[in-house]
Amino acid sequence: MSKTDIWKDATAIEAAIDTMAVRLRERLERRGIAAPLMIGIHTGGVWVADRLHARLGLAEPLGHLDISFYRDDFSRVGMHPQVRPSYLPVGVADRHLILVDDVLQSGRTIRAAHNVLFDYGRPASVTLAVLLERDGRELPIAADVAGFEAGFGADEQIKLSGPEPLLMLRAKRDIHR
């Protein structure tokens, strides 16, 4: 049994992405990075990255990353059913990357994403931007830019739905299953 409600609506999310874009631009300027390469993690991360990419006016196309082949739970849950090919329009070697995901919780997706990226080449740097940085970290990973920061109950799951409109849904899971 689970109960679902809207945690953030489209207006709040678009405003948060505006703020993320401003912070990202400041950060890039501070670090002297002129032409970063933006990469979204399937599926929610790509929706957020799409918007950030437009707001930052980046020239090169957005990259897509599917981390299914690098997950650490393969031997426990098997193949993930909806794998899409990763798409990186240009090489990542020696590039400054902005990695975008929807929710940062355990940190395991970002760990896997790093492994994927390094199998494509050795980037100069990786900046992590997430729409929501929440509690529940299991690995030493932190976001550089976050749209929202919040804590939830262990039984609460936040999921981004999209691509249009973007909504953040909160589901309360029954932990006594």
Place this chain on the structure above:
Amino acid sequence: MTTPNPQLDAQGRLKHFLTIDGLSRELLTEILDQANGFLGVAQQAVKKVPLCRGKVVANLFFENSTRTRTTFELAAKRLSADVLNLNISTSATAKGETVLDTLRNLEAMHVDMFVVRHAESGTAHFMAAHAAPHVSIINAGDGRHAHPTQAMLDMLTIRCHKPDFSQLRVAIVGDILHSRVARSQMIALKTLGVPDVRVIAPRTLLPTRVEEAFGVRAYHDLSEGVRDADVVIMLRIQRERMNSALLPSEHEYFQLFGLTEERLSTARPDAIVMHPGPINRGVEMDSQVADGRRSVILEQVTNGIAVRMAVMSMCLGNQHLGTSPSQEEAAHA
């Protein structure tokens, strides 16, 4: 489902991959979708994913095949599995060990998956029936029976060019009678909803009642058979068939059933030409066709690795799943 399919576990997930027969359209589509995801791995600087790290795959080829064995080996290595290639002709089998003893010994070495090719139909099924519960068997061709990964790589190649199977006309040309490839292809094409599947061969090389058994149409004239076809699949003619009086000479076969640009002119202008390899140039087809703009023969080879990665990872991934569907998937945020 009336009788349980030996390839599937209690939840209907792939455990072994033995034949296309009895698999649902959904499962075949899932294999193609997964294979599509694996196509990108070859574009990485490191052409490898860590999915099956720590797994051991043994290639057991009782019958020779360089291409199939090599692509299975590459597929396993791109999944980061460890691969054993057993040279059967110089191994214990040649010294009189039975297939089951070979299986038991390799199981004792903690091999997780066997890729099996054998001249005897049913060998892979036999091994699956006797394998330990945590072991998967992949059929890499058994006698005249089945070659399911070849059929699936052909389906992936067709889908890359002609995504809508519901309108397709596919012609399979050559030794249908002895071909495990043709058998698996016919079943896969029908399962995936191709309405018009044709087989084209001399009468001596067509199984009796092939039309009723597989829902295909039989032709004995090549130009007529490939008329308006979207896909033309050529099969390999084995030289030993010439000696068994089922075929005249190679030259005569080519005169009647060899694919030339001229014969292909009745097919659709955007038709693709396929061949599982190795090609006998000047027997099954002209070099002009094999190297021509419609040929997707080398794409088939590339796609073969991705399809084998898909099947292997699906079977290996399902091995450790319990009898109840897992609820952990959502916890990976």
